[in-house]
Amino acid sequence: MTLSKMADAGVGAKNKARIMDAAEKAFAQNGFKGTSVQQIADGAGLPKTNVLYYFKSKQDLYLAVLQQTLSLWNSRFDQATAEDDPAEILASYITEKVEMSRTHPVASKIFAMEILNGAPNLNRYFDDEHAKWMASRIAILKAWMDSGKMRRMDPYYLLFHIWSSTQHYADFAVQVTRLRGAKMKKADYQAATQQLIEVILTGCGLTVPEKYRSSI
Amino acid sequence: MTLSKMADAGVGAKNKARIMDAAEKAFAQNGFKGTSVQQIADGAGLPKTNVLYYFKSKQDLYLAVLQQTLSLWNSRFDQATAEDDPAEILASYITEKVEMSRTHPVASKIFAMEILNGAPNLNRYFDDEHAKWMASRIAILKAWMDSGKMRRMDPYYLLFHIWSSTQHYADFAVQVTRLRGAKMKKADYQAATQQLIEVILTGCGLTVPEKYRSSI
DNA sequence: GCCGATCCTGACCATTCAGTCATAGTGCCA
DNA sequence: TGGCACTATGACTGAATGGTCAGGATCGGC
Numbered sequence: 001m002t003l004s005k006m007a008d009a010g011v012g013a014k015n016k017a018r019i020m021d022a023a024e025k026a027f028a029q030n031g032f033k034g035t036s037v038q039q040i041a042d043g044a045g046l047p048k049t050n051v052l053y054y055f056k057s058k059q060d061l062y063l064a065v066l067q068q069t070l071s072l073w074n075s076r077f078d079q080a081t082a083e084d085d086p087a088e089i090l091a092s093y094i095t096e097k098v099e100m101s102r103t104h105p106v107a108s109k110i111f112a113m114e115i116l117n118g119a120p121n122l123n124r125y126f127d128d129e130h131a132k133w134m135a136s137r138i139a140i141l142k143a144w145m146d147s148g149k150m151r152r153m154d155p156y157y158l159l160f161h162i163w164s165s166t167q168h169y170a171d172f173a174v175q176v177t178r179l180r181g182a183k184m185k186k187a188d189y190q191a192a193t194q195q196l197i198e199v200i201l202t203g204c205g206l207t208v209p210e211k212y213r214s215s216i
Numbered sequence: 217m218t219l220s221k222m223a224d225a226g227v228g229a230k231n232k233a234r235i236m237d238a239a240e241k242a243f244a245q246n247g248f249k250g251t252s253v254q255q256i257a258d259g260a261g262l263p264k265t266n267v268l269y270y271f272k273s274k275q276d277l278y279l280a281v282l283q284q285t286l287s288l289w290n291s292r293f294d295q296a297t298a299e300d301d302p303a304e305i306l307a308s309y310i311t312e313k314v315e316m317s318r319t320h321p322v323a324s325k326i327f328a329m330e331i332l333n334g335a336p337n338l339n340r341y342f343d344d345e346h347a348k349w350m351a352s353r354i355a356i357l358k359a360w361m362d363s364g365k366m367r368r369m370d371p372y373y374l375l376f377h378i379w380s381s382t383q384h385y386a387d388f389a390v391q392v393t394r395l396r397g398a399k400m401k402k403a404d405y406q407a408a409t410q411q412l413i414e415v416i417l418t419g420c421g422l423t424v425p426e427k428y429r430s431s432i
Numbered sequence: 433g434c435c436g437a438t439c440c441t442g443a444c445c446a447t448t449c450a451g452t453c454a455t456a457g458t459g460c461c462a
Numbered sequence: 463t464g465g466c467a468c469t470a471t472g473a474c475t476g477a478a479t480g481g482t483c484a485g486g487a488t489c490g491g492c
Contacts, residue, residue, distance in 0.1 A: 029333060033250030049471050109332055116325055117245060119390045126394040134395050156396055157411045161381050168380030174335045178342040179350050180372055195373045199419030265441050
């Protein structure tokens with residue numbers, strides 16, 4: 001069951017989901033311009049006209065896929081407050097992010113590709129939701145630093161650091177696999193997660209919480 | 217002078233470089249399939265046929281650009297030995313990598329795009345040069361760990377960590393700019409570099425060398 | 433001033449592209 | 463049974479695609 005939703009009950013909503021799944025894979029690999037509607041239709045096992053029946057244009061379909069991608073970007077960090085323990089919150093944030101790379105690599109690639117293309121469809125997203133989210137998270141991080149809970153540092157660079165090092169396992173999976181000589185298995189992701197937590201938390205002057213500590 | 221080489225003396229070698237520069241930008245933004253020869257020609261201010269005079273096909277031109285990109289991937293870390301100081305070497309490696317993101321963002325994007333596309337043109341690169349480089353660097357890192365110079369950890373994940381967090385400033389520049397509200401200036405890159413060095417080196421159980429230490 | 437090599441380009445071609453449209457099948461409620 | 467909304471699709475179109483080709487310009491060496 002890789003199909004996106006299957007819900008919506010509607011008769012051909014199943015097809016809509018099937019199309020979006022095929023589109024997601026295609027866009028993630030070849031970008032918007034590099035993907036043809038025909039290619040998506042083939043991937044979904046439907047005639048091209050049927051794709052354009054459900055989505056009135058390629059752009060329309062792409063926006064639907066991008067929207068679906070952004071909706072996955074939630075985490076425990078979203079609800080964190082200044083009273084929380086930064087070590088606990090950041091460790092779980094890193095864990096969630098790597099887990100997202102493992103379970104939804106295609107979504108991560110869609111986002112990466114959109115950014116590389118200059119993010120032409122993310123104006124509103126950056127200016128509205130994302131900017132607000134960012135501002136509030138920066139405030140929490142600063143509060144943690146002010147209260148001496150963690151080392152003082154630039155909170156923007158810290159978030160970029162976490163995003164990049166975790167998403168890398170989705171976006172650059174091909175390189176990771178080729179250089180390691182084998183695909184990352186679940187245990188490998190866990191080991192990578194633990195190492196990221198240890199390095200980043202220690203580097204932030206935090207102690208790794210017991211439950212995130214390596215068993216080695 | 218953004219033109220690639222200008223060397224080679226040849227009469228139209230200047231054009232060849234001009235074409236490669238235009239192609240680099242176009243491919244970095246839209247990928248191989250998403251870029252048209254016409255678009256590259258326009259960027260270079262030449263008729264399309266002239267582009268295909270110098271490079272017999274779009275694929276040919278792309279490979280030339282990719283090759284040029286890979287040739288930039290050198291650093292001080294390449295010559296490091298087990299006798300060197302890991303703190304010094306890794307700090308300079310991180311510095312060089314961020315500096316590469318700052319001065320050659322397009323090259324980094326080309327590489328990222330190629331990986332996202334499934335790296336169809338990097339088979340030989342991964343299997344030959346890159347794999348050898350990787351093996352030798354892994355050996356050095358292990359030697360450092362064995363001699364107690366740095367904390368024991370997985371050297372693969374460490375390298376992925378460094379690559380991702382440094383290249384992020386090129387590949388995701390759009391996002392970085394939008395969320396910070398301003399383009400990264402040289403001083404910003406330096407601050408980001410210093411923070412990366414502090415976090416990663418500390419996380420590796422290393423002491424940040426004097427000359428890489430923040431002035432704050 | 434001639435010649436061959438390099439450089440340059442407009443005209444052209446087969447293919448693929450996103451998207452339209454007219455037509456037809458299907459499910460459902462009255 | 464009729465009717466209507468939804469679903470489906472083959473045939474088509476104009477534009478853009480990568481690439482070819484034949485002919486012409488420009489150059490250095492003799």
